[in-house]
């Protein structure tokens with residue numbers, strides 16, 4: 001056989017990790033980052049390719065867990081660059097006989113602290129990605145029926161959320177909790193009984209009422225016992241504030257941030273390292289209308 005050369009690498013791509021730094025002092029803000037991390041290792045595993053000898057493979061599952069474990073070890077807030085350097089070096093120092101190089105690529109999701117009543121919220125975050133949506137239907141009488149809405153209003157709070165006391169049967173695994181992350185990409189659509197003075201201003205104000213009700217006051221927040229209850233309170237707040245709105249539909253996926261649990265390396269369930277997941281997600285929706 002002709003001489004050959006095999007260049008190879010392996011790793012794990014698109015590991016999503018959310019790192020939450022809870023304040024050491026009560027009543028101080030929480031800091032959250034969400035990173036999407038890919039790792040590729042250059043290592044001495046030629047026999048794995050040529051002979052089926054796996055003995056030197058650092059499993060890609062182990063690589064994924066390392067992303068979480070190193071995030072956990074970062075006890076102080078740090079930049080994605082500093083995290084990347086720490087993670088990349090970790091593989092060379094942990095497996096000096098095997099790993100000869102590492103490449104880390106990552107991006108940070110642009111979660112920003114939300115402003116409520118003119119103040120930065122202690123545990124509320126938002127992605128600046130929402131869209132103002134409109135539907136206009138013109139009937140044969142020439143009248144225009146306008147519905148306004150907002151979509152992709154991505155909100156996340158790092159505490160003041162729980163879910164407990166739900167129906168249990170043999171298929172139920174979920175534990176009760178009074179401490180979890182709550183994230184949603186809110187879609188709202190509302191209709192008017194009378195034309196508002198200013199559609200744009202009403203849109204901004206409805207959005208503000210939705211956001212303020214979701215998060216509660218800037219420091220203490222407000223406890224959410226479920227997405228359902230929070231959705232209802234958001235809809236009620238809009239109808240209470242805007243007499244010209246006669247109905248509002250809210251669609252609030254429950255976007256799960258699953259606590260990572262790796263007791264062997266000190267990563268404890270529900271603590272400060274999470275896997276954000278897009279799918280599957282809970283779907284919770286309702287319409288609240290005034291009774292005429």
Ligand SMILES: O=c1[nH]c(=O)c2[nH]c(=O)[nH]c2[nH]1
Pocket residue numbers: 163174225226227228254282
């Ligand atoms: O707020 C929630 N509502 C649910 O209906 C539900 N179901 C679930 O598994 N988690 C949650 N959370």
